[in-house]
Amino acid sequence: MSGHREAIEGTLAAIFSGLTGHQPGSGSDEHPETLYVIAAALLSAGRITGATRLLRRLDALTAFRSDSQRWRGRSEYLWALHADQTGDVPGVLEHCAASTRAIGSVHGPGEPDPPDASGSLSLVQTIDAVALARLPVLAARAHVGLGDPEGAQAVLEERYHSVENAATHQPGILAMVACRQGRLSDALQLATTALRRMPEHDSGSEFVDLEARLVLAGVFYERNDLRAAQQHLDAALHVACVTGARTWIWAVEIDAARLLLAQQDAEGAAYRLAHVRRVQEAGSLPQPLAEKLNRVEIDCRLHRGDVEGALLIAKSSPPEALSCETLARLDLHRCRPDQALARLRSARPARLPEKVRRLVLSAFAESQQGRRSRAIGTLRRAVEATRSEGCVRPFLAEPARALPLLRGMDAYSSDPFLARLVREVELVAPPATSSGGAGPLESLSEREMEVLRYLSSHLSLRQISDCLIVSPNTVKTHVMSIYRKMGVNSRHEAVTMSLQHGLV
Numbered sequence: 001m002s003g004h005r006e007a008i009e010g011t012l013a014a015i016f017s018g019l020t021g022h023q024p025g026s027g028s029d030e031h032p033e034t035l036y037v038i039a040a041a042l043l044s045a046g047r048i049t050g051a052t053r054l055l056r057r058l059d060a061l062t063a064f065r066s067d068s069q070r071w072r073g074r075s076e077y078l079w080a081l082h083a084d085q086t087g088d089v090p091g092v093l094e095h096c097a098a099s100t101r102a103i104g105s106v107h108g109p110g111e112p113d114p115p116d117a118s119g120s121l122s123l124v125q126t127i128d129a130v131a132l133a134r135l136p137v138l139a140a141r142a143h144v145g146l147g148d149p150e151g152a153q154a155v156l157e158e159r160y161h162s163v164e165n166a167a168t169h170q171p172g173i174l175a176m177v178a179c180r181q182g183r184l185s186d187a188l189q190l191a192t193t194a195l196r197r198m199p200e201h202d203s204g205s206e207f208v209d210l211e212a213r214l215v216l217a218g219v220f221y222e223r224n225d226l227r228a229a230q231q232h233l234d235a236a237l238h239v240a241c242v243t244g245a246r247t248w249i250w251a252v253e254i255d256a257a258r259l260l261l262a263q264q265d266a267e268g269a270a271y272r273l274a275h276v277r278r279v280q281e282a283g284s285l286p287q288p289l290a291e292k293l294n295r296v297e298i299d300c301r302l303h304r305g306d307v308e309g310a311l312l313i314a315k316s317s318p319p320e321a322l323s324c325e326t327l328a329r330l331d332l333h334r335c336r337p338d339q340a341l342a343r344l345r346s347a348r349p350a351r352l353p354e355k356v357r358r359l360v361l362s363a364f365a366e367s368q369q370g371r372r373s374r375a376i377g378t379l380r381r382a383v384e385a386t387r388s389e390g391c392v393r394p395f396l397a398e399p400a401r402a403l404p405l406l407r408g409m410d411a412y413s414s415d416p417f418l419a420r421l422v423r424e425v426e427l428v429a430p431p432a433t434s435s436g437g438a439g440p441l442e443s444l445s446e447r448e449m450e451v452l453r454y455l456s457s458h459l460s461l462r463q464i465s466d467c468l469i470v471s472p473n474t475v476k477t478h479v480m481s482i483y484r485k486m487g488v489n490s491r492h493e494a495v496t497m498s499l500q501h502g503l504v
Helices: 002-017 032-044 048-062 068-086 089-106 123-145 149-160 163-169 171-180 184-200 205-222 226-243 246-262 266-281 287-303 307-316 324-333 337-346 352-368 372-386 399-407 416-428 446-455 461-468 472-486 491-500
Strands: none
Touching: 032 048, 032 068, 032 123, 048 068, 068 089, 068 123, 089 123, 089 287, 123 149, 123 171, 149 163, 149 171, 163 171, 171 184, 171 205, 184 205, 205 226, 205 246, 226 246, 246 266, 246 287, 266 287, 287 307, 287 324, 307 324, 324 337, 324 352, 337 352, 352 372, 352 399, 372 399, 372 416, 399 416, 446 461, 446 472, 446 491, 461 472, 472 491
16 A cells, blocks of 8 residues: 555646646546546645535536446545545545445445556556545544544444554554543553654654644643643644644644643733634634634633633533533632532533543532532542543642642542642642631631631522521621722632632
8 A cells, every 4th residue: 555655646746746727627627537636636735725626526527427426435535635624524524434335335345446457556546545545544533533532443443453453553543542531641652653653654644743743742731741742732833834734733723822821821822822713713713623722712711810701702602512621610710619510410421531620620619619528539539530640630720729629638648649749739829828817818807707718609698698697788798898808809809819828
């Protein structure tokens, strides 16, 4: 297959070099074979607009031929490539399935045309052979892009007959599968293997490089090795820019913004997200990336204290586009722990990364409700769930909330992994004080401290007064005194400061 690929790439390059003045619709375009080869050349060169016109003409010319099924299989393969380059991930799966069905109705599944009398393959037959090899790869990559790593693994298992053979031939895609499933050690090994084998890879070496780099950046990000994550993101961006793969460039930009947030550079993250947002407003951003953009921008706005801005983005997003973890974080910042817990508990079963994040957020919500011992127990389950993979990022998203609970896990005081978590959270958490209070909180009375803890819940002032068995006016008086002593102007600011001091 590698010899066939070299032949097709050389021939397509020669064809493309003569396409400068090519005008679709000329006499030579009336031959389906010519259209097929030139469209493949244009797609190989990233010239989407020209390829689109030729593919439509090819479909029209071959629709009523006696061998229309054969041409349907070829055209659908090129449309799958087209969708892959334009970021239409669902379209990739649709066209791959249609091409596979059409090819299977002409030959057996996976059987190309035989060579001619001379024993060699024509250029059209060579493209056909490459299509048979690439269709499962395109479909598997699309499954990963749609958040279905199990579907990607199933496609590759069917193509290569076992997971072991699939790992030999497509380690980059299986690395993405492992990363999505939270198997960080497996992802690290597979991505490293993909990079090592890349020069001898049969097809799509630029995608292998990008896939592997993004997986490695993701693994190191989750393990909070931000320097290594930055190196792989920089390498991925370089490859994406050299190949002109715009969808990959935008994917790297969003991941880079997420990394800047982890590095406490919210302004830098906001700048990069604004650049991608302009692409989305122009209608050029694929839907999966648009959804990821919204999630990361919500995190960025929460990091900057812009809860209202984060809420506006959430309201403008389709309900299915935001994870329950993102919405639960919004609930916590809006002092609605009950709603956050209900959302997290009613969510569908999750893979390991989502499971750990849900446990961490549940612990924060329970702490905000004043159930500290239960919150510590829930956080302990999160620590145990991620211990083998060393994933620490879920504990760092809200360090002011996490640190008091991690320190409260006395039973694990000699645990090296817990000690590492505490150290890493301490590096990014605001300065904390003991529960006795300090600075702007030291002058709060015992009753005011009690009211302050209730402010972190979703309860209204009237409901708080019922809990404390006092009048609503008394609670309002306490609240105004709390604001004055703390130097804040709102309930949200008061709760944020109390979180920073480990009081709720």
